[in-house]
Amino acid sequence: AQSVSQHNHHVILSEAASLELGCNYSYGGTVNLFWYVQYPGQHLQLLLKYFSGDPLVKGIKGFEAEFIKSKFSFNLRKPSVQWSDTAEYFCAVGGYNKLIFGAGTRLAVHP
Amino acid sequence: EAQVTQNPRYLITVTGKKLTVTCSQNMNHEYMSWYRQDPGLGLRQIYYSMNVEVTDKGDVPEGYKVSRKEKRNFPLILESPSPNQTSLYFCASSFLGQDNQPQHFGDGTRLSIL
Numbered sequence: 001a002q003s004v005s006q007h008n009h010h011v012i013l014s015e016a017a018s019l020e021l022g023c024n025y026s027y028g029g030t031v032n033l034f035w036y037v038q039y040p041g042q043h044l045q046l047l048l049k050y051f052s053g054d055p056l057v058k059g060i061k062g063f064e065a066e067f068i069k070s071k072f073s074f075n076l077r078k079p080s081v082q083w084s085d086t087a088e089y090f091c092a093v094g095g096y097n098k099l100i101f102g103a104g105t106r107l108a109v110h111p
Numbered sequence: 112e113a114q115v116t117q118n119p120r121y122l123i124t125v126t127g128k129k130l131t132v133t134c135s136q137n138m139n140h141e142y143m144s145w146y147r148q149d150p151g152l153g154l155r156q157i158y159y160s161m162n163v164e165v166t167d168k169g170d171v172p173e174g175y176k177v178s179r180k181e182k183r184n185f186p187l188i189l190e191s192p193s194p195n196q197t198s199l200y201f202c203a204s205s206f207l208g209q210d211n212q213p214q215h216f217g218d219g220t221r222l223s224i225l
Contacts, residue, residue, distance in 0.1 A: 009151070034213060043201060043216040044154075090153060098144070098169065099214060101153040 002027045004093050006102035013081050014110050021076040021105050023091035033074040034092040034099065035065055044090065050074065061085070081109050113138045115217035117202050123223040124192060132187045132220050134202030141207045143185035144169070144214065145177065147198040154201065160185055161207060192224045 007022040025031070035047040048059025055067040065076045074091060086109045091102040115136045124130055136143065144159040146169075156169030160179040174196055176188040185204075189196060199221050203214035 004153075006153075043218045045216075046213045049213055098156055098159060099154075101146075101155070103151055103153040 002093070002100050004091050004100050004102035006089075006091055006105050008105045009103065010106045010108070012108045012110065015083055016080050017109075019076070019078040019081045019085070019107070021089055021091075021107070023074045023076065023102060024072050025074065025091070025093045025100075026072065027093045027100070032094045033065075033067060034094065035059065035063070035074075035076050036090045036092060036101075038088045038090065038104075040087070047076070047089075081107075083109050083111050085109050113215065115202055115204055115215050117200075117217035117220050119220060120218065121221050123225065125225050126193055127191050130189050130192060130222075132189075132200060132202075132222070134185045134187065134217060135183050136185075136202075136204040136215070137183065138204060138206075138215065139182065140204035140215070141182070142214075143179065143202065143204045145175070145185070145187045146201045146203065147171065147196075148201060148219075149198055157187070157200075189222075192222075194224045197222060197224045 003026045005024045033050040036044040037047050038044050047063050048057050050057045050067045058064045063078050067074050088104045088106050090104045092099045118133045141162050145157040146154040148154045155171045157175050158177040160166045166177050199219050201219050202217040205214045
């Protein structure tokens with residue numbers, strides 16, 4: 001069955017701390033991977049995506065993610081978080097006509 | 112400005128009273144989709160459409176209908192809403208292509224069914 005698992009439901013960090021959010025997937029066929037962010041009261045916005053090529057993907061706002069095929073993982077990282085990174089983060093895996101989302105991780109960054 | 116527009120943004124209604132949530136995109140996208148977002152469950156796909164007059168069920172289609180008479184519009188219809196359909200709904204659109212294009216999302220519609 002196709003699924004996406006995000007291990008951390010809630011993460012609390014202080015500003016300048018490093019961030020890593022876990023994402024594992026189960027999906028048959030060609031894998032396209034995404035991380036979306038949802039700031040409070042807003043719609044989802046694309047942070048970064050992986051289709052093929054370099055497994056280390058850089059996105060907006062200093063975020064990056066690494067695709068590790070052998071571990072079926074696509075973890076999101078940021079070396080130093082800011083208060084403005086407080087949001088909910090969704091990992092998603094997609095094929096031709098649909099995206100399957102993880103349950104999301106709520107990140108709270110304290111000044 | 113490229114956008115996906117949903118209306119209404121908020122709606123409180125009662126069980127059994129038919130309602131429609133509209134979705135319109137101005138990017139000439141072929142693909143449109145509806146999701147519902149519930150705490151702890153992420154986003155789950157309700158229905159999607161790959162072109163005019165072409166629609167298909169997603170993972171949670173029960174209790175919903177859609178139509179795609181025009182490329183830009185993809186309304187979500189709840190014929191007889193029930194309290195378990197209280198949720199946050201998002202419409203999304205994208206181009207179809209060799210890779211699954213990142214989907215553009217609307218601002219969401221928060222439905223409360225009493």
